[in-house]
Amino acid sequence: MAATEQxxxxxxxxxxxxxxxxxxxxETIERGQYPVAIGEDIFATHQIEPDTVDTLVAALAAIAxxxxxxxxxxxxxxxxxxxxxxxxxQFVRDxxxxxxxxxxxxxxxxxxxxxxxxxxxxxxxxxxxxxxDGTLLIDISSGSVELTAFTQGExxxxxxxxxxxxRVFEVMSDLQRSVPNYVAVMRDYIDSRLVDFMRxxxxxxxxxxxxxxxxxxxxFETLIPTGDVTVETDSEGLALIYHEVTHASxxxxxxxxxxxxxxxxxxxxxxxxxxxxxxxxxxxxxxxSNLKLIDGLEINTAVAANSPAVTIDPTKEILISAQNLSERxxxxxxxxxxxxxxxxxxxxxxxxxxxxxxxxxxxxQIAATVNxxxxxxxxxxxxxxxxxxxxxxxxxxxTAAEQRMVATIARYHSSDTPQTDLSDLRELNSRRxxxxxxxxxxxxxADSLDASRQQKIQKIRVSVQPTRVLLSATANDDVALEKxxxxxxxxxxxxxxxxxxxxxxxxxx
Numbered sequence: 461m462a463a464t465e466q467x468x469x470x471x472x473x474x475x476x477x478x479x480x481x482x483x484x485x486x487e488t489i490e491r492g493q494y495p496v497a498i499g500e501d502i503f504a505t506h507q508i509e510p511d512t513v514d515t516l517v518a519a520l521a522a523i524a525x526x527x528x529x530x531x532x533x534x535x536x537x538x539x540x541x542x543x544x545x546x547x548x549x550q551f552v553r554d555x556x557x558x559x560x561x562x563x564x565x566x567x568x569x570x571x572x573x574x575x576x577x578x579x580x581x582x583x584x585x586x587x588x589x590x591x592x593d594g595t596l597l598i599d600i601s602s603g604s605v606e607l608t609a610f611t612q613g614e615x616x617x618x619x620x621x622x623x624x625x626x627r628v629f630e631v632m633s634d635l636q637r638s639v640p641n642y643v644a645v646m647r648d649y650i651d652s653r654l655v656d657f658m659r660x661x662x663x664x665x666x667x668x669x670x671x672x673x674x675x676x677x678x679x680f681e682t683l684i685p686t687g688d689v690t691v692e693t694d695s696e697g698l699a700l701i702y703h704e705v706t707h708a709s710x711x712x713x714x715x716x717x718x719x720x721x722x723x724x725x726x727x728x729x730x731x732x733x734x735x736x737x738x739x740x741x742x743x744x745x746x747x748x749s750n751l752k753l754i755d756g757l758e759i760n761t762a763v764a765a766n767s768p769a770v771t772i773d774p775t776k777e778i779l780i781s782a783q784n785l786s787e788r789x790x791x792x793x794x795x796x797x798x799x800x801x802x803x804x805x806x807x808x809x810x811x812x813x814x815x816x817x818x819x820x821x822x823x824x825q826i827a828a829t830v831n832x833x834x835x836x837x838x839x840x841x842x843x844x845x846x847x848x849x850x851x852x853x854x855x856x857x858x859t860a861a862e863q864r865m866v867a868t869i870a871r872y873h874s875s876d877t878p879q880t881d882l883s884d885l886r887e888l889n890s891r892r893x894x895x896x897x898x899x900x901x902x903x904x905x906a907d908s909l910d911a912s913r914q915q916k917i918q919k920i921r922v923s924v925q926p927t928r929v930l931l932s933a934t935a936n937d938d939v940a941l942e943k944x945x946x947x948x949x950x951x952x953x954x955x956x957x958x959x960x961x962x963x964x965x966x967x968x969x
Contacts, residue, residue: 473499473602494519565911574857600674602626699871781856789833803906909910
């Protein structure tokens with residue numbers, strides 16, 4: 461098997477999916493799934509039961525035989541966020557490792573959102589043209605719903621809600637036999653969870669288009685012709701489905717759409733959610749897509765491998781997500797942009813000094829974008845507030861460790877300084893601690909260059925000399941405050957890189 465072909469496995473709430481993909485051409489060599497419904501255990505008891513673990517391991521063993529038949533040796537095996545909601549998830553993860561030899565990688569909600577968005581950007585037909593008008597991507601998995609807004613062909617923002625259909629069914633199952641108006645109660649429950657998302661939508665943008673995708677769309681997927689990625693319908697077509705589902709028995713739905721009992725239980729909450737969004741947003745066009753999380757995982761891996769078959773920019777949505785977070789907390793936009801510019805210039809011109817790569821550059825750019833959001837809570841020790849807000853937020857596309865790193869870099873961009881031996885960062889491994897120190901040092905310098913918040917410095921030249929790093933600034937005003945600030949905040953730069961850093965300013969007349 462060619463080195464460009466890789467195996468992928470995604471353990472989701474309802475099934476375990478696998479694929480073999482040629483990363484150079486994005487050709488799917490093999491794809492399939494095993495119906496292992498760990499979500500039934502998780503949402504009912506918060507545990508993955510031993511019998512379910514045995515079934516999951518058997519499915520993974522079968523997938524391993526398929527990979528072996530194709531000669532696939534390079535694998536990516538991930539567990540969805542739903543998997544890690546189980547209280548015994550770490551124990552199950554260890555059992556999978558010991559019984560299959562596969563190391564299961566966790567996904568955060570923001571990573572899942574990122575991968576699904578990548579799948580749509582790369583594979584949805586004419587997506588750029590569709591999203592010129594307001595478009596809402598609705599990804600429905602068993603445990604959660606990801607709502608992602610696009611307008612004028614660009615990503616807007618994303619929000620995850622814990623109203624996946626299987627979760628809703630488990631939460632409300634005791635009501636089904638005790639209330640006469642079960643559909644109305646479930647509708648009210650879903651509406652109550654949509655309130656926060658609707659509040660975030662820009663008031664001046666209409667969303668006529670909805671794109672529906674996800675692992676919980678068993679009934680909708682029967683409407684997609686074999687070989688197609690998407691099918692288009694309208695609000696009237698959805699209204700007919702809504703009328704059918706709200707008046708049909710579970711047995712009828714199961715027989716009509718060839719659904720398992722678990723899939724049948726999710727039909728009503730799924731249709732209710734989509735129908736309510738169509739009504740509230742006054743949407744007129746609906747696309748149903750069979751794209752899934754595994755498609756985005758393939759795309760992202762291909763991008764990392766510099767595949768010529770994928771042309772999307774993998775960082776664009778990540779940076780927009782960070783900018784949205786900074787604007788939500790009303791940072792000083794001009795200072796933010798100035799700090800980002802200086803931080804990236806320092807990173808690029810001091811590569812031989814820090815030895816870091818593209819991913820670390822992205823983390824610095826994100827940290828420079830969001831480092832001041834804590835001022836929304838209190839300007840006093842705002843860096844501490846920035847730390848916990850970032851950790852509690854959804855930054856699209858970052859791993860849990862990377863989000864922790866960004867939060868820590870933001871914390872140390874101001875007067876708070878990590879201990880010289882980095883002993884206060886022991887929860888992170890030694891490499892990540894060193895990266896945090898280097899990026900924090902660069903961000904402290906960048907922030908100092910606009911200490912007055914007046915953008916006095918138009919450009920800088922960076923010179924690495926035997927005994928110092930010299931910044932030569934061209935400014936439109938006196939930069940005495942910036943020099944004084946850098947003398948204080950630049951001490952950590954000297955500790956990390958072994959060279960003091962100085963600012964020399966030249967005022968442009």
